[in-house]
Amino acid sequence: MKRTAILIFLFICQSLVVSAQKKQALTIRFNNRFGNEQLLPEQTYSLNNTDTLVVNRFKYYISNIQLTNTEGKTIIPENQYFLVDIADEKSLSIQLNIPEGNYTGIRFLLGVDSIRNVSGVQTGALDPLHGMFWTWNSGYIMAKLEGTASSSAIAGKQFTYHIGGFRKHHNTTRLIQLQSSVFTDSLTIVADAAKWFSGINISKEPVCHSPGALALRFADNYSKMFSISAAQ
Amino acid sequence: MRYQKTIAILLIFGIVCTGWMHLGNYFKPTPVRFQIPKGWPQPVYNFKENPLTKEGIELGRQLFYDTRLSKDGSISCGTCHQQFGAFNTYDHNLSHGFNNSLTTRNAPGLFNLAWQKEFMWDGGINHLDLQPLAPITAENEMAESLSNVIKKLQAEKEYRKLFKAAFGTETINTQSLTKAISQFLLTLVSSNSKYDRVKMGLDTFILPEKLGYEIFQRKCVSCHTEPLFTDYSYRNIGIPVDPFLKDLGRMKITNESSDSLKFRVPSLRNVMRTFPYGHDGRFFSVLSIMEHYRKNMVVSPTTDSLLKNRLPLSNFEIGQLTAFLYTLTDSSFLNNPNFAAPGKGISTTAPVDIHNN
Numbered sequence: 001m002k003r004t005a006i007l008i009f010l011f012i013c014q015s016l017v018v019s020a021q022k023k024q025a026l027t028i029r030f031n032n033r034f035g036n037e038q039l040l041p042e043q044t045y046s047l048n049n050t051d052t053l054v055v056n057r058f059k060y061y062i063s064n065i066q067l068t069n070t071e072g073k074t075i076i077p078e079n080q081y082f083l084v085d086i087a088d089e090k091s092l093s094i095q096l097n098i099p100e101g102n103y104t105g106i107r108f109l110l111g112v113d114s115i116r117n118v119s120g121v122q123t124g125a126l127d128p129l130h131g132m133f134w135t136w137n138s139g140y141i142m143a144k145l146e147g148t149a150s151s152s153a154i155a156g157k158q159f160t161y162h163i164g165g166f167r168k169h170h171n172t173t174r175l176i177q178l179q180s181s182v183f184t185d186s187l188t189i190v191a192d193a194a195k196w197f198s199g200i201n202i203s204k205e206p207v208c209h210s211p212g213a214l215a216l217r218f219a220d221n222y223s224k225m226f227s228i229s230a231a232q
Numbered sequence: 233m234r235y236q237k238t239i240a241i242l243l244i245f246g247i248v249c250t251g252w253m254h255l256g257n258y259f260k261p262t263p264v265r266f267q268i269p270k271g272w273p274q275p276v277y278n279f280k281e282n283p284l285t286k287e288g289i290e291l292g293r294q295l296f297y298d299t300r301l302s303k304d305g306s307i308s309c310g311t312c313h314q315q316f317g318a319f320n321t322y323d324h325n326l327s328h329g330f331n332n333s334l335t336t337r338n339a340p341g342l343f344n345l346a347w348q349k350e351f352m353w354d355g356g357i358n359h360l361d362l363q364p365l366a367p368i369t370a371e372n373e374m375a376e377s378l379s380n381v382i383k384k385l386q387a388e389k390e391y392r393k394l395f396k397a398a399f400g401t402e403t404i405n406t407q408s409l410t411k412a413i414s415q416f417l418l419t420l421v422s423s424n425s426k427y428d429r430v431k432m433g434l435d436t437f438i439l440p441e442k443l444g445y446e447i448f449q450r451k452c453v454s455c456h457t458e459p460l461f462t463d464y465s466y467r468n469i470g471i472p473v474d475p476f477l478k479d480l481g482r483m484k485i486t487n488e489s490s491d492s493l494k495f496r497v498p499s500l501r502n503v504m505r506t507f508p509y510g511h512d513g514r515f516f517s518v519l520s521i522m523e524h525y526r527k528n529m530v531v532s533p534t535t536d537s538l539l540k541n542r543l544p545l546s547n548f549e550i551g552q553l554t555a556f557l558y559t560l561t562d563s564s565f566l567n568n569p570n571f572a573a574p575g576k577g578i579s580t581t582a583p584v585d586i587h588n589n
Binding site for chain 2: 117118119120121122123127128129133135136137138139170210211212
């Protein structure tokens with residue numbers, strides 16, 4: 001009887017050890033830029049040396065993060081949704097709890113996967129009160145860029161790009177894959193807002209407020225805005 | 233022996249005290265079963281994610297009739313969704329919004345929403361819980377931000393209590409706000425019209441109603457499908473575009489030109505109370521929409537295939553159909569005190585219908 005009890009005790013101890021695989025915190029920082037300059041609200045930037053821009057809002061959703069370790073194994077942390085917003089310093093770095101190890105790759109979704117677009121009202125970063133949800137045509141705004149441009153021909157010389165759409169032909173989420181030198185507890189990702197304007201004529205296309213062809217062009221543009229910071 | 237008694241008393245006292253302390257944090261709202269009327273399909277609303285409770289429904293009713301949901305405290309959901317009009321805006325083609333603005337579409341009646349998958353005339357909203365966000369934030373409706381609504385409600389002791397009773401926490405967020413409104417809206421089931429009683433064998437149609445029902449089954453039922461009197465599809469019934477509103481309907485949501493000028497088929501339950509008709513309320517009476525179907529339809533490439541030759545209706549048929557449509561009025565729904573503004577009771581004076589009489 002006593003022996004059985006000891007055996008059970010040892011078994012419990014062992015399973016505890018196995019399940020308590022060592023975890024570590026990973027901090028991912030988003031370094032938002034416009035070209036080579038730091039992107040800050042209300043600052044002036046030059047686009048292609050022809051246009052002068054002021055950015056007022058720059059926000060985007062990050063979700064479904066996956067990591068690859070040096071052994072090539074993929075780690076999938078519990079899915080969380082993050083809203084990166086240049087006006088909110090706290091939102092620029094996100095924390096993940098991951099198994100201890102050395103990592104070289106990251107994959108994530110820019111945007112909010114379709115299931116969260118059709119499941120009613122969400123909480124946290126996905127709460128519609130963050131202004132990243134279309135109330136008249138249900139669905140998340142995956143990313144938003146607003147400001148003024150000298151070439152804009154609408155009231156206030158504005159440009160407002162609210163990019164969304166989750167249905168098959170209008171899907172504006174983009175899977176981002178990045179390779180890095182080895183990292184363990186911190187990673188800095190550069191997001192270059194200037195990339196949004198590739199092939200975009202602000203004077204002709206100052207506004208994008210619905211899913212469709214223009215939104216898809218922006219989505220293809222912002223899929224190329226991320227890179228791993230050289231200085232890790 | 234002496235001590236034994238004292239110990240026993242102390243123990244009981246301790247248990248009662250602990251029980252009392254826990255009672256304060258005890259959260260168990262009273263569940264309410266959703267009744268599916270006999271012969272009706274399963275609802276599409278997922279009640280598992282928002283189980284109906286007495287407390288949730290009551291909170292939802294308070295919110296539905298609370299003008300604090302609007303920017304200047306002048307408009308509630310109930311302002312434009314009036315019970316005596318089956319929760320439409322009675323006798324209004326468009327509704328009045330914040331600061332003397334007008335909406336761009338007719339406010340439809342609200343009932344049997346548990347069976348409806350998409351909302352708005354164009355189906356742009358894909359979940360009942362999401363629906364209130366549109367009128368609350370629209371500049372020409374309640375014009376308020378969600379964060380302000382939550383701030384205003386959170387400041388009220390009474391609301392903190394109601395939210396705690398319904399959802400177990402005093403902290404209000406968009407999700408609990410909209411789930412409560414949904415709970416109230418889901419209870420708005422209209423299934424007790426004369427038509428329903430006839431179907432159950434409890435009543436009989438008089439001759440014009442019977443003839444009207446037969447015509448209805450020949451000419452109307454393929455879109456206004458029983459028992460909900462809509463198939464929830466989007467169709468172009470030949471209403472030409474309004475040059476000012478320029479409303480292309482479903483196409484705005486899908487970006488497909490084949491959806492141009494398509495709007496959701498409305499339910500015909502309580503139809504004699506929900507005038508005016510059409511997505512922009514341009515038809516002020518049943519007669520005017522019948523005239524549209526038989527004479528005034530503008531047939532275009534996206535006009536519904538069932539209506540390519542318009543809908544031939546004789547004067548006699550219109551008369552009988554109208555008699556049948558009256559049997560879809562559910563007076564027990566229109567007068568149910570549970571759906572009225574809390575504490576105010578139901579208005580007993582039915583408004584005069586100047587268009588259909």
